[in-house]
Amino acid sequence: MSVIDLVREDLRAFAGYASARKEASGGRILLNANESPWPQAGDTLDLHRYPAPQPAELVERLAALYGVPPAMLLVGRGSDEAIDLLTRALCRAGEHAVLISPPTFGMYEVCARVQGAAVQKVPLQAAQGFALDVEAVLAAVGPATRIVHVCSPNNPTGAAVPPERLRQLALGLAGRALMLVDEAYGEFADAPAGIDLARAFDHVAVLRTLSKAHALAGARIGCLIAAPELIGVLRSIMAPYPLPTPSVRAALDALRPEALALTRSRIGLIREERRRMAEALAHMPGVLEVLPSDANFLTVRLADAPAIHAAALAAGIVLRVPAQGSGLDGCLRISIGTPTENDAVLELLRGRRQAA
C-alpha cells in the first residue's frame, strides 16, 4: 500500500490550475500573466510580478534546514494551511474521519469540520502527565480514519511524545492512516523525532513552521514534510500563488547563516528561561502544578486561574486560557517571553501573595 491510497480517489490524478508562473519561467519578456509591466514607485521586490508558486531557493534552503530532499517539502501560508490541505485531500465529506488526542491544537478539528469529516477523540492520559495513549489510538483507528494527528511538543500541554512511542504509533499505523506529526515547537524540544520517521515511512508527515522559533509568525511561512507523491497531490490542489513575495524574502533572510545563529542562541535562552520560570512558578503559592514543557510556553494549574488571568490583564499581561472541558480547567498557558517579561509574570504572582 502506498500513501496515495489514502488520498481521495477523485484527486489522485488531479492536474490542478496551470498558473502562468508555473507554465513558463526564465523568459526575458513576460507577457503571459496579465501583470503590470511597471512596478510601483520605490518597489524593490518586483511586486508587479506574480511570485513562484514554490520558490526553488526557499524550498531548497528549508529542505537543507530540515535535512530532507526538496521533493518532500511543501511550503505554505503557515503550517495551518498544510493541515487544511491534507484534510481536504484525504477526507471525503460525510465519509472519512481524523483522529485527535485532546487537549490539543484546535485547528485539526476546525479543518475536519470545515471539510465535513468526522472527528474521533482519544484523550491524552491526564493521570500520566497528558501522555499520548498510543494503544488506545491504534485501537480506535478504523477504516474511515484518514489522518491521526499527533502534536509533539503538544499545544497546550507542552510535552513532546517520547521518540520510541512515536515510532511505535508509526509502525502500528502503516497501511491504515496518515500520521501527521505537528512539530511547530520542535526546535524547543531535546530530540524531535518526526522528520526521521517521515524519511523512513511514507505514511508519516511532519509540520514545521517559521512562526515560532524563527520569529516569523507575521510572514506566514510553514512547511509540510511528506512523501514526494503526497506533496505532488497537495501542490496540485493548493492556491496558485500562495506565498507573497515579501514573506518569501523575509523567510530567505531568516535562513541566512547569521540569522540562524541568532535563532539558535534565542532558542537556548528560551529553554533556559523555561527552566527558570518552571522552577520559580512551582514554588509560588496558588500554583498547583506546572506541566513539563518541551515548548516555548508553560501551562500551569492554579488555585484561582480566573483571578490570576484578570490580575494579569489589569497589569497589561495577556495570558492564554486553554479550552475548557479538556482536562485543563483551572489552567493558564504562559508563553516564555524576554527575561524582563517573564519577571513581570513572576512579580505579579508574588505581589498577589503579599496582598493575600
Ligand SMILES: *Cc1c(COP(=O)(O)O)cnc(C)c1O
Ligand atoms: C502555532 C501552531 C501552528 C501554526 O503555525 P503556523 O505555521 O503559524 O500556521 C501549528 N501547530 C501548532 C501546534 C501550533 O501551536
